Amino acid sequence: MPIYIxxxxxxxxxxxxxxxxxxxxxITMSNLSILKQGKAKAVRFSTLEAICRELECQPGDILxxxxx
Amino acid sequence: xxxxxxxxxxxxxxxIIYASWYIQLFFLxxxxxxxxxxxxxxxxxxxxxxxxxxxxxxxxxxPAPTAxxxxxxxxxxxxxxxxxxxxxxxxxxIYNLGVMWIGFAISLGITNLLRKIFDSLxxxxxFVIENAQRLRQIALLIILxxxxxxxxxxxxxxxxxxxxxxDGSVIQTHLTLDFKTVFIGLILxxxxxxxxxxxxxxxxxxxxx
Numbered sequence: 001m002p003i004y005i006x007x008x009x010x011x012x013x014x015x016x017x018x019x020x021x022x023x024x025x026x027i028t029m030s031n032l033s034i035l036k037q038g039k040a041k042a043v044r045f046s047t048l049e050a051i052c053r054e055l056e057c058q059p060g061d062i063l064x065x066x067x068x
Numbered sequence: 069x070x071x072x073x074x075x076x077x078x079x080x081x082x083x084i085i086y087a088s089w090y091i092q093l094f095f096l097x098x099x100x101x102x103x104x105x106x107x108x109x110x111x112x113x114x115x116x117x118x119x120x121x122x123x124x125x126x127x128x129x130x131p132a133p134t135a136x137x138x139x140x141x142x143x144x145x146x147x148x149x150x151x152x153x154x155x156x157x158x159x160x161x162i163y164n165l166g167v168m169w170i171g172f173a174i175s176l177g178i179t180n181l182l183r184k185i186f187d188s189l190x191x192x193x194x195f196v197i198e199n200a201q202r203l204r205q206i207a208l209l210i211i212l213x214x215x216x217x218x219x220x221x222x223x224x225x226x227x228x229x230x231x232x233x234x235d236g237s238v239i240q241t242h243l244t245l246d247f248k249t250v251f252i253g254l255i256l257x258x259x260x261x262x263x264x265x266x267x268x269x270x271x272x273x274x275x276x277x
Binding site: 034 | 271272275276277
């Protein structure tokens, strides 16, 4: 899929674990894992907003487009 | 009333389908054995054909001049059944066993696919791609019934004309194609496609974060 999720990078910058992020944004670990592994087919704006709020970043820092 | 999951309507129907599966297998084996023994043990075979008559007046049905080894012909007007005995032959055995096996194969095929579908319903997981494929296969098997029945009737009509005469005259036969069965099969094909779309939507929903 041409859209890549750079969640790991932002988590490292904020020194936060995936488990802690999951608790803060109230999304299950399984859903966050799906997102992190690039298996998600869609992301809700509410989810994106929550992640950006907790990681103090922009959507473009999480989502990256690379043509295949 | 719960329709999916354990102790639901689908669980009850699953029990009936499983029972039907084993009963059909039992009868397939039993009838094959009985027919085979019957063909081996007897010199002639008692047969009966269900016929639809266009006239209700009494009529005399006798073997045709071209008939081979047909005896004891009786037409039961009220029941629409023609009884006769025939010397056994390999083609007769093959025809009878073949018709029976093909009928059971289609029925067992449909029952087996229904078993798997209802397994998923009692697991509360109906929208899987395999169910869409199974519904499609059931639809194709149902559609297949019509041409197979037509071919069997085509053969039986020829057999009647070759071996019997009514009041000394050749029997006039008619053929119809079972459009109702084909229609049901086509509707099920549409339902299978709807199921496939539903499965895709469910997958997208599950993978939406």
